Amino acid sequence: xxxxxxxxxxxxxxxxxxxxxxxxxxxxxxxxxxxxxxxxxxxxxxxxxxxxxxxxxxxxxxxxxxxxxxxxxxxxxxxxxxxxxxxxxxxxxxxxxxxxxxxxxxxxxxxxxxxxxxxxxxxxxxxx
Numbered sequence: 001x002x003x004x005x006x007x008x009x010x011x012x013x014x015x016x017x018x019x020x021x022x023x024x025x026x027x028x029x030x031x032x033x034x035x036x037x038x039x040x041x042x043x044x045x046x047x048x049x050x051x052x053x054x055x056x057x058x059x060x061x062x063x064x065x066x067x068x069x070x071x072x073x074x075x076x077x078x079x080x081x082x083x084x085x086x087x088x089x090x091x092x093x094x095x096x097x098x099x100x101x102x103x104x105x106x107x108x109x110x111x112x113x114x115x116x117x118x119x120x121x122x123x124x125x126x127x128x
Contacts, residue, residue, distance in 0.1 A: 013038045016033075026105060029088060036084035039080065040077045046073065047073025
């Protein structure tokens with residue numbers, strides 16, 4: 001079970017890295033989402049979940065913890081899912097506002113602070 005999970009985790013990290021390196025704000029957000037999912041799967045795998053172990057507090061013999069997985073990683077993963085959802089929603093809202101203000105979602109084409117005049121107007125680059 002660890003080898004397929006390791007391959008899926010590696011694939012998610014690779015796809016997230018590919019999407020983060022693309023010059024597009026939406027793909028950047030999606031890449032961070034893939035990083036978050038890969039990290040959650042990594043925590044599940046490291047937490048000891050296998051076909052043989054049961055869920056926390058559910059076992060054949062309730063007096064012993066033998067054969068049960070550690071209950072801490074699922075709690076951490078649930079918290080990470082909620083936090084990543086909130087961060088993704090905030091980042092998408094910021095990307096939408098940037099697109100409305102500048103008309104592009106390419107970070108390399110966004111105007112910088114020194115692209116504005118003292119009166120607040122956008123200084124156009126000279127044509128090449």
